[in-house]
Amino acid sequence: GAVVSQHPSWVICKSGTSVKIECRSLDFQATTMFWYRQFPKQSLMLMATSNEGSKATYEQGVEKDKFLINHASLTLSTLTVTSAHPEDSSFYICSAPERHSYEQYFGPGTRLTVT
Amino acid sequence: GEDVEQSLFLSVREGDSSVINCTYTDSSSTYLYWYKQEPGAGLQLLTYIFSNMDMKQDQRLTVLLNKKDKHLSLRIADTQTGDSAIYFCAANTGFQKLVFGTGTRLLVSP
Numbered sequence: 001g002a003v004v005s006q007h008p009s010w011v012i013c014k015s016g017t018s019v020k021i022e023c024r025s026l027d028f029q030a031t032t033m034f035w036y037r038q039f040p041k042q043s044l045m046l047m048a049t050s051n052e053g054s055k056a057t058y059e060q061g062v063e064k065d066k067f068l069i070n071h072a073s074l075t076l077s078t079l080t081v082t083s084a085h086p087e088d089s090s091f092y093i094c095s096a097p098e099r100h101s102y103e104q105y106f107g108p109g110t111r112l113t114v115t
Numbered sequence: 116g117e118d119v120e121q122s123l124f125l126s127v128r129e130g131d132s133s134v135i136n137c138t139y140t141d142s143s144s145t146y147l148y149w150y151k152q153e154p155g156a157g158l159q160l161l162t163y164i165f166s167n168m169d170m171k172q173d174q175r176l177t178v179l180l181n182k183k184d185k186h187l188s189l190r191i192a193d194t195q196t197g198d199s200a201i202y203f204c205a206a207n208t209g210f211q212k213l214v215f216g217t218g219t220r221l222l223v224s225p
Contacts, residue, residue, distance in 0.1 A: 044215045104160065105160060
């Protein structure tokens with residue numbers, strides 16, 4: 001199957017700083033990517049849909065000014081957590097479907113810890 | 116909106132079959148998925164089934180879909196200790212957008 005990578009795999013940052021997480025589709029192009037958040041022992045919660053060349057679509061209750069998404073190319077989407085706080089600590093996972101396909105592939109996740 | 120439910124935990128012995136169940140609410144979901152997540156890792160796509168199918172088999176995995184009852188199951192034959200993980204079912208809501216179940220933790224003992 002197709003491969004999606006994320007970078008970094010884990011990051012620790014101080015409260016008030018910003019953190020950028022990258023999601024790349026390595027062997028296919030993705031006009032759409034999805035960002036999820038997962039709390040320990042819980043399911044994945046969809047945060048936003050990242051669209052190449054246009055604005056991201058955020059799910060209800062997700063602050064778009066706090067979670068900035070940029071989908072600059074057909075293989076890269078970034079999620080920036082701005083002014084991070086301890087409650088933003090979580091496991092962030094991206095996914096990318098192959099174009100014109102229902103098969104969707106997930107990155108390995110990024111664990112963010114805000115101290 | 117779509118709501119997807121799963122039982123939380125399943126324990127089996129190595130060599131037995133495992134059956135993980137899932138229910139969903141939105142009959143317009145056209146694709147239903149099973150993903151596997153190992154500790155600290157992302158999700159691995161195991162298989163998926165179109166809503167116009169009743170069954171799909173892929174090596175040790177068998178997916179059964181009862182569209183009338185909105186019930187999906189994943190059967191793992193000859194379960195191995197390496198199958199221990201969390202299994203998520205997911206349903207699409209619109210093209211490519213997924214709603215995930217709560218996850219079932221499968222524990223396989225030797």
